[in-house]
């Protein structure tokens with residue numbers, strides 16, 4: 001399923017051209033109705049592999065599959081008209097070789113209509129990023145804390161503190177040189193994020209990074225307060241939908257038990273034409 005050419009939609013080149021301009025507004029989405037809400041206000045909507053933890057109850061992103069990404073990607077495409085839709089490559093779908101990455105990236109884009117893919121990794125993924133971009137697949141890179149590497153990193157820790165800063169700086173330069181159109185900087189010190197943003201020619205999109213990045217991204221269920229299993233320090237809750245939903249369900253349950261729902265306006269008589 002290819003999404004029709006999106007005349008109104010932003011593309012990867014538009015996002016790249018926003019380097020140093022007004023901040024890029026980015027959010028994740030996994031379903032059609034939420035994608036519609038995000039599309040109204042965002043430049044970029046990411047079908048993140050965080051879907052595994054947020055919607056499927058997985059304890060990490062490692063078990064997310066191509067099939068899950070395809071299903072959610074198709075749903076998001078139906079709700080996205082204006083924003084660039086980017087889709088995450090799941091763990092195991094791109095690390096083996098550039099050819100494997102190309103095959104799976106092309107499949108994800110063709111099957112969902114996404115305008116770009118995102119993959120995790122810095123210098124060690126540079127050859128793959130170059131291979132994809134030279135063959136027509138726009139790539140958003142993701143460095144700093146890379147959740148798919150949680151077992152190797154030993155937890156969801158801040159990356160690039162002290163002497164480790166050079167590693168993240170080199171990763172940023174490598175993915176920019178390889179042709180990525182933007183890079184997510186996750187959980188790195190603010191001063192390092194600012195330094196990288198000043199040095200590289202592609203937009204930096206921060207999550208737990210700095211307000212000085214070229215853009216920001218959050219997991220939508222985190223910022224809406226829908227996912228409340230835990231709250232990373234970098235998340236700001238702009239709403240408290242889980243609490244609101246819980247209160248609504250509690251009221252519904254009480255009304256059903258008291259037989260006060262359904263009320264007269266919710267039931268039908270044997271006359272009339274209204275449905």
Ligand code: KIV
Nearest residue numbers: 028048049050184219
């Ligand atoms: O999967 C995801 O949601 C992400 C964002 C947090 C950047 O990678």
